[in-house]
Amino acid sequence: MQDRPDDKYSRILNASIEVISEKGLEKSSVSEIVKKAGIAQGTFYLYFSSKSDLVPAIANSLLTKILDRMKRKVQGAESFWSTLDAVIDETFKVTDEHKDIIVLVYSGLAVNHSLEKWEEVYRPYYEWLEVEISKAVQKEEILPDINVKWTSRTIINLIENAAERYYIGGERDESLTVYKEELFKFIRKSLITD
Amino acid sequence: MQDRPDDKYSRILNASIEVISEKGLEKSSVSEIVKKAGIAQGTFYLYFSSKSDLVPAIANSLLTKILDRMKRKVQGAESFWSTLDAVIDETFKVTDEHKDIIVLVYSGLAVNHSLEKWEEVYRPYYEWLEVEISKAVQKEEILPDINVKWTSRTIINLIENAAERYYIGGERDESLTVYKEELFKFIRKSLITD
Amino acid sequence: MQDRPDDKYSRILNASIEVISEKGLEKSSVSEIVKKAGIAQGTFYLYFSSKSDLVPAIANSLLTKILDRMKRKVQGAESFWSTLDAVIDETFKVTDEHKDIIVLVYSGLAVNHSLEKWEEVYRPYYEWLEVEISKAVQKEEILPDINVKWTSRTIINLIENAAERYYIGGERDESLTVYKEELFKFIRKSLITD
Amino acid sequence: MQDRPDDKYSRILNASIEVISEKGLEKSSVSEIVKKAGIAQGTFYLYFSSKSDLVPAIANSLLTKILDRMKRKVQGAESFWSTLDAVIDETFKVTDEHKDIIVLVYSGLAVNHSLEKWEEVYRPYYEWLEVEISKAVQKEEILPDINVKWTSRTIINLIENAAERYYIGGERDESLTVYKEELFKFIRKSLITD
DNA sequence: TATGAATGAGGTTTCATTCAT
DNA sequence: AATGAATGAAACCTCATTCAT
Numbered sequence: 086m087q088d089r090p091d092d093k094y095s096r097i098l099n100a101s102i103e104v105i106s107e108k109g110l111e112k113s114s115v116s117e118i119v120k121k122a123g124i125a126q127g128t129f130y131l132y133f134s135s136k137s138d139l140v141p142a143i144a145n146s147l148l149t150k151i152l153d154r155m156k157r158k159v160q161g162a163e164s165f166w167s168t169l170d171a172v173i174d175e176t177f178k179v180t181d182e183h184k185d186i187i188v189l190v191y192s193g194l195a196v197n198h199s200l201e202k203w204e205e206v207y208r209p210y211y212e213w214l215e216v217e218i219s220k221a222v223q224k225e226e227i228l229p230d231i232n233v234k235w236t237s238r239t240i241i242n243l244i245e246n247a248a249e250r251y252y253i254g255g256e257r258d259e260s261l262t263v264y265k266e267e268l269f270k271f272i273r274k275s276l277i278t279d
Numbered sequence: 280m281q282d283r284p285d286d287k288y289s290r291i292l293n294a295s296i297e298v299i300s301e302k303g304l305e306k307s308s309v310s311e312i313v314k315k316a317g318i319a320q321g322t323f324y325l326y327f328s329s330k331s332d333l334v335p336a337i338a339n340s341l342l343t344k345i346l347d348r349m350k351r352k353v354q355g356a357e358s359f360w361s362t363l364d365a366v367i368d369e370t371f372k373v374t375d376e377h378k379d380i381i382v383l384v385y386s387g388l389a390v391n392h393s394l395e396k397w398e399e400v401y402r403p404y405y406e407w408l409e410v411e412i413s414k415a416v417q418k419e420e421i422l423p424d425i426n427v428k429w430t431s432r433t434i435i436n437l438i439e440n441a442a443e444r445y446y447i448g449g450e451r452d453e454s455l456t457v458y459k460e461e462l463f464k465f466i467r468k469s470l471i472t473d
Numbered sequence: 474m475q476d477r478p479d480d481k482y483s484r485i486l487n488a489s490i491e492v493i494s495e496k497g498l499e500k501s502s503v504s505e506i507v508k509k510a511g512i513a514q515g516t517f518y519l520y521f522s523s524k525s526d527l528v529p530a531i532a533n534s535l536l537t538k539i540l541d542r543m544k545r546k547v548q549g550a551e552s553f554w555s556t557l558d559a560v561i562d563e564t565f566k567v568t569d570e571h572k573d574i575i576v577l578v579y580s581g582l583a584v585n586h587s588l589e590k591w592e593e594v595y596r597p598y599y600e601w602l603e604v605e606i607s608k609a610v611q612k613e614e615i616l617p618d619i620n621v622k623w624t625s626r627t628i629i630n631l632i633e634n635a636a637e638r639y640y641i642g643g644e645r646d647e648s649l650t651v652y653k654e655e656l657f658k659f660i661r662k663s664l665i666t667d
Numbered sequence: 668m669q670d671r672p673d674d675k676y677s678r679i680l681n682a683s684i685e686v687i688s689e690k691g692l693e694k695s696s697v698s699e700i701v702k703k704a705g706i707a708q709g710t711f712y713l714y715f716s717s718k719s720d721l722v723p724a725i726a727n728s729l730l731t732k733i734l735d736r737m738k739r740k741v742q743g744a745e746s747f748w749s750t751l752d753a754v755i756d757e758t759f760k761v762t763d764e765h766k767d768i769i770v771l772v773y774s775g776l777a778v779n780h781s782l783e784k785w786e787e788v789y790r791p792y793y794e795w796l797e798v799e800i801s802k803a804v805q806k807e808e809i810l811p812d813i814n815v816k817w818t819s820r821t822i823i824n825l826i827e828n829a830a831e832r833y834y835i836g837g838e839r840d841e842s843l844t845v846y847k848e849e850l851f852k853f854i855r856k857s858l859i860t861d
Numbered sequence: 862t863a864t865g866a867a868t869g870a871g872g873t874t875t876c877a878t879t880c881a882t
Numbered sequence: 883a884a885t886g887a888a889t890g891a892a893a894c895c896t897c898a899t900t901c902a903t
Contacts, residue, residue, distance in 0.1 A: 093866090093867090111305050114892080114893060114894085115893080115894065115895085116892095116893080116894090124867080124868090125867060125868045125869055126868080126869055126870085126894095126895085127867070127868055127869060127870095127895085127896080127897080128866080128867055128868070128869095129895090130894095130895065130896080131866070131867075135894085135895085136893095136894075136895095203448055204448055204449065204450065231461075232453065232457075232461050234452060235452070235453065235458070235461050236461075236465070238444060238450065239437070239440075239441065239462075239465060242437075242440045242441075242444070243433070243436075243437055243440070246433075246436045246437075246440060247433065247436075250432060250436070254397055254398055255398060256398065256432065258428060258429070259426065259429065263426075264429070267425075267426050267429050267430075268433075270469075271430070271433060271469045272469075274468055274469040274470075274472035275464075275465045275466075275468040275469045275472075276468075277472070278468035278471070278472045287883090287884095308875080308876060308877080309876075309877060309878085310875095310876070310877090318884080318885090319884060319885040319886055320877095320878090320885075320886055320887090321878085321879080321880080321884070321885055321886065321887095322883080322884055322885070322886095323877095323878095324877090324878070324879085325883070325884075329877075329878085330876095330877065330878095481887090481888090499693055502871085502872060502873085503872080503873065503874085504871095504872080504873090512888080512889090513888060513889045513890055514873095514874085514889080514890060514891085515874085515875080515876080515888070515889055515890065515891095516887080516888055516889070516890095517874095518873095518874070518875080519887070519888075523873080523874085524872095524873075524874095591836055592836055592837060592838065619849075620841065620845075620849055622840060623840070623841065623846070623849050624849075624853070626832060626838065627825070627828075627829065627850075627853060630825075630828045630829075630832070631821070631824075631825055631828075634821075634824045634825070634828060635821065635824075638820060638824070642785055642786055643786060644786065644820065646816060646817070647814065647817065651814075652817070655813075655814050655817050655818075655821075656821075658857075659818075659821060659857045660857075662856055662857040662858075662860035663852075663853045663854075663856040663857045663860075664856075665860070666856035666857075666859070666860045675862090675863095696896080696897060696898085697897075697898060697899085698896095698897070698898090706863080706864090707863060707864040707865055708864075708865055708866090708898095708899090709863070709864055709865065709899090709900080709901080710862080710863055710864070710865095711898095711899095712898090712899070712900085713862070713863075717898075717899085718897095718898065718899095
C-alpha cells in the first residue's frame with residue numbers, strides 16, 4: 086500500500102504515528118495530523134474514512150516492519166534455539182522503540198471493538214513462526230506432540246507480554262539479560278519436555 | 280473501597296461498568312452514566328474527579344472480584360497442579376463473562392498512559408500466586424531454580440492471554456478443553472523441567 | 474411554551490426569527506443565533522434538538538400571533554362579509570410584515586419532509602374559520618350546500634396565496650385595493666351562488 | 668433548454684431530479700448527483716454554475732412537462748368547463764406523480780430568495796390559461812367583469828393548493844372525487860355569478 | 862470538453878465540567 | 883451532600899468548488 090513513502094497515504098500514516106504516539110488516539114485530532122502531514126483537512130478523508138480507520142493501518146504498518154526485521158535477523162540461524170533467541174531479542178528491541186504505538190494499537194483495536202482485525206494483522210507473523218516451529222520439529226529439535234498453531238501464537242504472545250511488562254509496565258526487578266534468559270528457559274522447557 | 284454496594288459511589292461504579300462495557304469509554308458519556316445511576320450530573324464529580332478516573336476504579340473492582348473467586352475456588356486444593364487447573368479454569372470463565380470490561384480496562388489504562396496503575400491493580404493477584412508457587416517449591420512439586428516473582432507474573436499473563444485469544448480474539452481452532460489442556464501442559468513442562 | 478418572553482426558550486426563538494428571516498435557514502448558523510440570543514452554544518441544544526427543530530416552533534409562534542390578531546380584529550363584526558374583509562386585510566398585512574418568516578416556514582417545513590406538521594400548526598386557524606363559516610350558514614348569509622371544512626381551508630389558502638403573490642412573488646399589476654377587492658368578490662360569489 | 672435528453676446537461680438534470688426528490692436539496696450532494704449521472708465532479712460545473720442553479724432548471728423542466736400535458740389534454744374541449752375539469756384533473760395527477768419535485772421547487776426557490784424566478788417559470792402556464800379564459804368570456808361562458816390576468820393566476824394557484832393539500836399535506840377527509848367536485852363548483856360559481 | 866484529486870472553510874453537535882442554589 | 887442548567891471549547895467531517903492535467 087505504501088510503496089513510495091512520499092505519497093499522500095504514507096504522509097498521513099507517518100504523521101499519524103508521530104502524533105498519536107505522543108498523545109494517544111483520543112487526544113490526537115485529525116487537524117493536527119493533517120497539519121503535520123502537510124495536506125488539507127479534507128484530503129485526509131480521501132484516504133481514511135475516519136480517524137479510527139487509522140488504527141488498523143498503523144498496526145499493519147508496524148507489524149510488517151517487525152516481521153521484516155525478524156526475518157532478516159533470523160536468516161541463517163543454525164538452530165531453532167537461535168531463532169527463538171533472536172525473536173526474543175528483537176521483540177524486546179521493537180517494544181522498547183515503539184512502546185507508544187504498541188499501546189495505541191492494543192487499545193485502539195480494543196476500543197473500536199475491532200478485535201477481529203487483530204488476528205488478521207498478526208496472521209503473517211503467527212504463520213511465519215509456525216513454519217519455523219514445524220521445521221524444528223522435523224529436525225527433532227523440539228518434541229512433536231505439540232499443537233504447532235497454538236504454540237506459535239502462545240510463544241509470540243508470551244514474549245510480547247514479557248517485553249511489555251518490562252518496558253511499558255515498568256516491571257524491572259531483574260536486569261534485562263536475566264529477564265530474557267528466564268523467558269528463553271521458560272519456553273525452551275515447554276518445548277523439549279516429554 | 281466502598282462496603283455497602285448501594286451508596287452513591289457504588290451506584291456510579293456499577294452504572295459505569297454497564298454503560299462502558301456496552302459502548303466503550305470514549306463513546307460513553309457521563310450524562311448517560313449518571314442517568315443510569317439515578318443521580319444528578321454534578322454528583323458524579325463528588326465521587327470521581329473526572330471520567331477517566333473511572334477506569335482504575337473499575338479495574339480494581341474487577342480484579343478484586345476475580346481474586347476472591349480464585350481464592351475460594353482453590354481453597355483446599357491438594358496439589359499445585361490442581362491450583363493451576365483451577366486458575367486456568369476460573370480465568371477462562373471470568374474472561375468469558377467480563378470480556379467487555381477486560382477490554383475496557385486494558386485499553387482504558389493504556390489510553391491514559393496510566394500503565395503504572397496496572398501493576399498496582401494486579402499486585403495482589405500476582406502476590407497471591409507467588410505464595411502458591413513458593414509453597415509448591417517447598418513441597419517439591421516444582422523445581423526450585425525459577426524466579427518466583429517473574430514466573431507468577433508470566434503464568435498469569437500467559438493464561439489471561441490465552442483466554443483472551445480464545446474469547447475475544449476469536450481464536451477457536453480447537454475445543455475449549457483441548458485449549459486449556461494445551462495451556463496446562465505448556466506451563467507444567469516449564470515448571471518441572473530441569 | 475413561551476409565556477415570559479425573556480426565558481431562554483423565547484430568547485432563542487426570537488433570535489432565530491431575526492437571523493433566519495434575513496438569511497434563510499440553511500445560511501443561518503446556530504452560532505449566529507446563540508450570539509444574538511446572548512446564550513452559550515450548548516444551551517441551544519437544551520431547548521431545541523437541532524437547528525431544523527426551530528422551524529415548527531417558529532411556524533407555531535407565527536401562526537399563534539396571526540390567529541390572535543385575526544380574532545381581535547374580527548371581534549364584533551356585524552356580518553360574515555366584514556369578517557371575510559378583515560381576514561383578507563389582516564392576511565395581507567401580516568404577509569407584508571412577515572414575508573421572510575412565511576417563506577422560511579413554507580420552505581422549512583417542506584425541506585424537512587415534515588409537511589404533516591403543517592396541518593397541525595394550521596389547525597387552530599382552520600377551525601376558527603370553520604366556526605365563523607358555520608355561523609354564517611346559520612344566519613343564512615351564505616348558502617348551506619358547502620363543505621365547511623374544505624371551504625375553510627380553501628379560503629385561507631386562497632387569501633394567503635394571493636397575498637404572497639402580491640408581496641413575495643411581486644405580482645403587482647393592480648393596486649392593492651383592486652387586488653383585495655377582486656379576491657373578496659371571487660370568494661363571495663362562490664359562497665352565495667346556488 | 669436541451670433537445671436531446673441524452674447529452675450531459677440532461678443527464679445531470681435527470682440525476683438531480685432523482686436525487687433531490689429523494690433527499691431534498693440540502694441533503695443532496697453534487698458528488699451524489701454526478702455519480703448517478705455518470706460524469707466527473709468537475710463536469711458538473713461546465714453545465715451549472717452552482718448547485719443552487721439546479722433548482723430553476725428543474726422547475727422549468729417540470730413546468731414545461733406539465734404545460735405540455737395540459738395542452739394535449741385540453742385539445743378539442745367543447746367548453747371552458749371541460750377545460751377547467753381537465754386542468755383540475757391533470758393538476759391532481761401531476762401533483763401526485765411529482766410531489767417531491769414540487770415541494771423541492773417551492774422550497775428551493777424560496778430558500779434562495781429567488782422567488783422572482785417563480786413568476787418567470789410559471790408565466791407560460793399563466794398565459795395559456797389567460798387565453799382560455801378570454802376565449803370563454805368571448806363565448807359568454809363566463810361573465811366579463813373579471814380581471815382575466817388575476818383570475819388566471821388565482822385559479823391555477825387554487826387548484827394546485829388543493830391538490831397539494833390533498834396529496835402532500837395529507838388532507839383526505841373526503842374522497843378524491845368529492846374533493847375535485849367541490850373545487851370545480853367553487854371556481855365555477857365565482858366565474859358565473861354576477 | 863472532461864476529469865477527479867485536492868482543497869479548506871465552516872457547520873453542527875457533543876460533553877466534560879462548573880457553580881449557584 | 884446534591885442538584886442540573888449552563889457553559890463553551892473543540893472535534894469531526896462534509897462538500898461545493900477549483901485547477902492542473
